[in-house]
Amino acid sequence: MAARVSSLRRPAAPTSRTQLAIALLMLAALAPLPTLGLEIYWQGVVITSLYYAMLATNWNLLAGYTGLFSLAPAGFAMLGAYVTALLWTYAGVSPLIGIPSGAIVCAVVGLIIGILTLRLSGPYLALTTLALAEILRVIALNSFDITRGEIGLEVPALFSHQSSYYYMFIVAVGCLLIGLHWLLGKPCGLYLRAIRNDETGARARGVRTVFWKVFAFTISSGFCGLAGALFAHYVIIVSPSIGHLLVTGLVMSMVVLGGMGTLLGPLVGALLVNVSSEYLRAAGDYQHIVFPIIVIVFARFCREGLVGRIAMMFNARAGVNAARGSRTTEVLASS
Amino acid sequence: MSDLIVVEDLTKRFGSLVAVDGVSFTIGEGELVGFLGPNGSGKTTVLNMMSGLLRPDAGRISLSGANVGGMTADRIARAGMIRMFQLTRIYPEMTVIENLLTAGFALGLDKRQATERADELLADLKILAYREAFASDLSGGQQKLLEFACCFMKAPKIALLDEPFAAIHPTMRQTLADYVRGTNAAGQAYILVSHDMPIVIDLCPRAICLAAGSVLADGPTDEVLREPAVIEAYLGPNHS
Numbered sequence: 001m002a003a004r005v006s007s008l009r010r011p012a013a014p015t016s017r018t019q020l021a022i023a024l025l026m027l028a029a030l031a032p033l034p035t036l037g038l039e040i041y042w043q044g045v046v047i048t049s050l051y052y053a054m055l056a057t058n059w060n061l062l063a064g065y066t067g068l069f070s071l072a073p074a075g076f077a078m079l080g081a082y083v084t085a086l087l088w089t090y091a092g093v094s095p096l097i098g099i100p101s102g103a104i105v106c107a108v109v110g111l112i113i114g115i116l117t118l119r120l121s122g123p124y125l126a127l128t129t130l131a132l133a134e135i136l137r138v139i140a141l142n143s144f145d146i147t148r149g150e151i152g153l154e155v156p157a158l159f160s161h162q163s164s165y166y167y168m169f170i171v172a173v174g175c176l177l178i179g180l181h182w183l184l185g186k187p188c189g190l191y192l193r194a195i196r197n198d199e200t201g202a203r204a205r206g207v208r209t210v211f212w213k214v215f216a217f218t219i220s221s222g223f224c225g226l227a228g229a230l231f232a233h234y235v236i237i238v239s240p241s242i243g244h245l246l247v248t249g250l251v252m253s254m255v256v257l258g259g260m261g262t263l264l265g266p267l268v269g270a271l272l273v274n275v276s277s278e279y280l281r282a283a284g285d286y287q288h289i290v291f292p293i294i295v296i297v298f299a300r301f302c303r304e305g306l307v308g309r310i311a312m313m314f315n316a317r318a319g320v321n322a323a324r325g326s327r328t329t330e331v332l333a334s335s
Numbered sequence: 336m337s338d339l340i341v342v343e344d345l346t347k348r349f350g351s352l353v354a355v356d357g358v359s360f361t362i363g364e365g366e367l368v369g370f371l372g373p374n375g376s377g378k379t380t381v382l383n384m385m386s387g388l389l390r391p392d393a394g395r396i397s398l399s400g401a402n403v404g405g406m407t408a409d410r411i412a413r414a415g416m417i418r419m420f421q422l423t424r425i426y427p428e429m430t431v432i433e434n435l436l437t438a439g440f441a442l443g444l445d446k447r448q449a450t451e452r453a454d455e456l457l458a459d460l461k462i463l464a465y466r467e468a469f470a471s472d473l474s475g476g477q478q479k480l481l482e483f484a485c486c487f488m489k490a491p492k493i494a495l496l497d498e499p500f501a502a503i504h505p506t507m508r509q510t511l512a513d514y515v516r517g518t519n520a521a522g523q524a525y526i527l528v529s530h531d532m533p534i535v536i537d538l539c540p541r542a543i544c545l546a547a548g549s550v551l552a553d554g555p556t557d558e559v560l561r562e563p564a565v566i567e568a569y570l571g572p573n574h575s
């Protein structure tokens with residue numbers, strides 16, 4: 001009876017209507033702010049937060065739900081951004097085609113990397129994605145004739161008003177979360193979580209683990225590419241800094257803070273980290289110290305993150321006592 | 336009786352250790368076979384190879400006449416050979432019902448079929464009260480029952496059970512044994528690895544005894560247990 005009983009901590013709900021509802025309410029609450037006089041500068045901060053929320057949500061699909069550790073969310077965002085930028089610069093292709101192309105190229109690259117590495121378990125994905133992200137960034141940096149290196153490529157704006165981007169990112173994050181909630185409610189959601197919980201057990205009970213891991217990685221890569229391509233036409237200049245590894249680190253800290261493996265966590269984490277880093281910036285360049293410390297503290301003392309911790313508090317109040325009660329009787333009976 | 340499982344010359348080495356050394360046996364439809372042998376005799380390793388989790392160094396395994404040698408573990412499971420682990424492998428951060436549904440969906444059941452079957456199993460194994468609990472909150476024994484139930488979401492051709500009775504309470508053990516006996520009477524085939532002699536004698540008409548990676552004896556359980564070589568393997572050479 002000793003096995004595994006140690007883990008009495010209640011895992012957080014991976015998704016629920018409540019979490020989706022709260023996320024959509026948060027987005028709905030953000031929506032009217034520009035008309036209520038939110039400054040352009042702060043609109044920009046929210047837009048960037050929502051862009052990070054897209055990356056964080058996609059990284060969470062891998063790390064939080066499937067147990068895959070990718071180091072390339074920023075790398076894929078940069079790839080998606082460059083696809084639309086290069087198409088525009090060298091073929092005059094409209095962003096309306098360039099943006100989905102960025103997503104598709106990233107999905108295809110994700111599919112290939114997934115097929116090559118996800119048959120193996122272990123650190124291969126982390127190492128391969130790390131290499132990929134850095135190689136892509138170095139290529140973008142050094143192919144000056146094509147990418148203009150650090151200076152970057154100019155791309156056309158989609159809208160003339162900042163607030164239009166603001167609404168676009170709200171809609172994008174909303175759609176992403178609705179889609180993810182839908183996906184997690186399908187058998188696929190169970191398979192992904194089963195893989196994270198016990199991949200060998202899942203395989204032995206018939207789950208096509210390789211297929212579903214590749215599937216998750218492909219989707220996640222594609223949507224990171226989409227986020228990057230959308231962001232490209234907001235910042236209007238596509239440079240290698242989009243793909244910097246520090247961005248991936250920031251995205252990871254958002255997920256850890258908000259709650260790994262919860263639907264709402266990445267959005268909460270992205271807003272908290274990005275908005276508060278604006279304040280930290282005012283106080284000096286402390287953000288590079290503060291966020292790693294927060295991540296370490298959360299990883300040690302609050303592994304379920306903010307959303308996870310709150311969900312646990314609600315779970316703990318509901319319906320657990322029944323199970324706990326009969327467990328006590330069983331222990332008594334056998335002693 | 337037609338052959339459900341044919342294992343020929345199965346061999347596995349770990350470095351210089353020959354964990355399984357030319358094991359052969361056949362199992363017919365609907366048979367319930369006990370797998371005996373001292374610790375480290377290779378029982379789990381044989382099961383690992385049969386379920387596709389470990390690649391044999393040599394030998395063949397077939398299920399209903401089809402070679403399962405090069406198949407992935409998940410394909411073997413979907414082909415109807417499913418196994419339960421000696422050290423429980425459930426999904427701790429998922430609820431009991433989610434654990435069962437995952438197994439059901441993976442084997443091709445739809446939502447209604449899977450839910451009905453899961454509730455039926457939970458009732459049969461007397462853990463229905465834990466339906467919505469997280470698997471990590473079950474006791475060790477209850478976790479074993481859950482993993483056991485996962486194997487039967489869709490009746491397999493054969494279930495390979497590795498020590499299902501170890502470390503579980505006598506009443507639960509009885510519940511499990513009753514389930515095995517009942518389903519076997521209805522034609523379910525099993526390989527049952529166990530150190531629990533009374534249960535093996537009670538449940539299994541036939542037993543295979545492994546020692547140091549080889550089949551020491553294979554036949555009716557009472558005869559296998561009377562074999563001097565088996566007694567020696569279990570109790571040591573100086574036993575008289």
Ligand SMILES: Nc1ncnc2c1ncn2[C@@H]1O[C@H](COP(=O)(O)OP(=O)(O)OP(=O)(O)O)[C@@H](O)[C@H]1O
Nearest residue numbers: 349352354372373374375376377378379380381421
């Ligand atoms: N992955 C491995 N690497 C190295 N050696 C292994 C591995 N798995 C098993 N062995 C060795 O192979 C031998 C057979 O192990 P196995 O687990 O099959 O025994 P068993 O009959 O199931 O024993 P038990 O009754 O204790 O469960 C042991 O000597 C063990 O140390």
Ligand SMILES: [Mg+2]
Nearest residue numbers: 378379380421
């Ligand atoms: Mg064993």
